[in-house]
Amino acid sequence: MRVTLRVGVAVALSGVTALLFTADHSYWAMAAAVLVLYQGFDWSRTVQRGAERMVGTLLGLGLAAAILAWQPQGWWLVAVVAVLQFAIEMFVVRNYTIAVIFITPLALTIAAGGRPVADLGHFLVTRGLDTVIGCVIALLVYWVALRRHGPAPLNAALARTVAATRRTDVHLQAGAVGSAPARAARRDLQLSALALLETYQAAIGGSAVQRAEAERLWPTVATTEQDAYRTLAACWVREHPENS
Template sequence: MRKPEPVAPPRLPIALRAAVSTAIPVLLGWAAGDIGAGLVATLGAFTSRFGIGRPYLSRGVQLAVVAVALAAAVAAGAWAADIAWLGVLTISAVAVAAVWLCTALAVGPPGAYVFVVACAAGVGVSASHLSPGRIALLVLAGGAIAWVLQMVGAAAGFRRPERAAVRHAADAVAAYLEDIGGPGQDRARHRAATALHQAWTILVNHQPLAAPPGSELARLRAATHAVHVLFADAMTTAARGQTPEPDAAGVARALGTLQAEPDTIAHRDPDRLPLGRPPILGLLRQALQTGSQTRRVMVRVAVGVPLAGYAAVGLGVDRAYWAMAAAVLVLHQGTPLWRTLRRGAERLLGTWIGLGLAAAVIVVHPQGWFLALVLALLNFAIEMLVTRNYLLASVFITATALTVGTAAHPLDPGQVGHLLLARGLDTLIGCAVGLAVYAALAGRQETRRLGDAIARTRAAIAATEPFVAAGDAVSLPARAARRDLQRATLDMLEAHEAATGGSRDQRAAADRQWPDVVAAEHASYETIAALWAIEQR
């Protein structure tokens, strides 16, 4: 029985883009006789890490905003570099703001961490004695190169990301149809609901322009609507203890590849505007509300990052921003306890191993095209490994950072040893402070997370009941209530998964509240299925 895998673009083209995005600024700087300027511009190559999997038009807008934000972050770091305490406060402010914006607006990986690294790097590149304005322009130029390389794939298939999302959702629904009545039914249902939510996000939220009737985007929306109807009907069938039609899974997969006519399953009014996500200001306000997971993570970052910075300054470490970047890495994703501990340990061990590789590169001191090749290979390795083995990726991340920081000026052996020792020490400080802050705050913060998520799901169910009673599934308030209910249900399941990976008390609470989670999940999907049935009638 074929199970759908998460939508994960192949790493090879991503790694190639990262490598070329890094090499071009270095080569241009070498050709212009200013290798230092080329190295500063490589900070803009971080732009190539964003937008993966997004539709190309939305990707272009997002990447442009990211490039400008990176340039501003680096310039802010350079502006505050001369005063240690001001640099710590600036990086801390950028960290908190980046967590807020990236999480609330679902920017996607690598998220807030990159902007903090960029700001911290701005403190380091201030030694080049370039003005913050010129530094920002160089980073923006590097971002423009990365933008072009990210967007060049549109020539090979402008709607390729949308097609992949619809196909993945259809496969997930087909797998659920095949699993009904089996032990994996609930898990398959959750995967299908998540995949459909992602597909609608890509087809609606990530579309800056309207879809003309008859366009490929309109056909993909119609196919996804039909797949969603199949999913809703299957949930109703499963609730009655019945099994779906034998060919239902095949129909779902055919819809996902546009090989079946959607109108044979359900007709979607092409004149009805699709309901997108809530307004941006609303999302930002929700992220700041009491009980929001984004707010919890922001508090951890607001405490941990400056503590790491001031601890490094107090211990005499000359580049405290490395410690701050390490603390952000540990804290910014809001992962459960064991995943957080693992990420911190991987970063620490990877950094220490990477110091050896960095030492070899620094001693060789590559220049010109050789430097561009070395940095390209290092970034290629990072992108190939970062999703599969973060420990190994950290080895190359460390070597890359130290190569960029030292390539413009050769170091004598004594300076190399001091640099490596300092980098290992401040990474240890940052990881230790990040884990200590997590241990001090997360236990108390996470205690109510699952209970709050269950309560929000029940409230969302109650908000949809008047529309079910009135037989209204197509008005704007009814569709908004259905959207909010699905999002609340997915958040609740995510909160339960986090609790199962948390502390002993959190795992015990997850076990106690599991019946409530199951009941709320079933009620939610029954309500959603009822609304879909009303819409079809």
């Protein structure tokens, strides 16, 4: 829900802002905002993704200018699109910045549709400006959301995991780990342990205060997580003694 809200607000603001500066392709700014935020990364990785998007786009505009000035037609156009797509697939996982260098000319080549661009300079500047607008607004929206809400508190996640461990341990001590309430408790414990790790990782990637708090609580987080999985393992052994 948080990711959805961030993306929605960033898209709306990016579109409105881009209309004030580049009325003809404001959807480029909206797309850039989505690409920065939609994966739900923590703050540090979101900043990295936004920077990679901006740098890659600005560098890719030079390649796009050469291709659009050339105006490839027919099979040459097919070959250019194929080569650009191949380069994107080769680098998109390894280095996003390099991938965006090829994504930018591919998008502009397809947008031009093999037709001459009336004002190539304006076309390229618009793409660069819209990308910067979308990325910057996406980062601002994330920063404001992080300061207002932030990642779920580690203390609350720790308390939920400890409580789930104790509820599961009651069934374990009673030797009734296969009953419906015991299975529900084991499920809740596993989900709580997973959520605890996600909360810790989000805090590590958050603000300086959140990182400091996460580092301080790391020994408690590790111990709580170990207790949770040991309890789950003991339940499994009790339920399947023939495999232990």
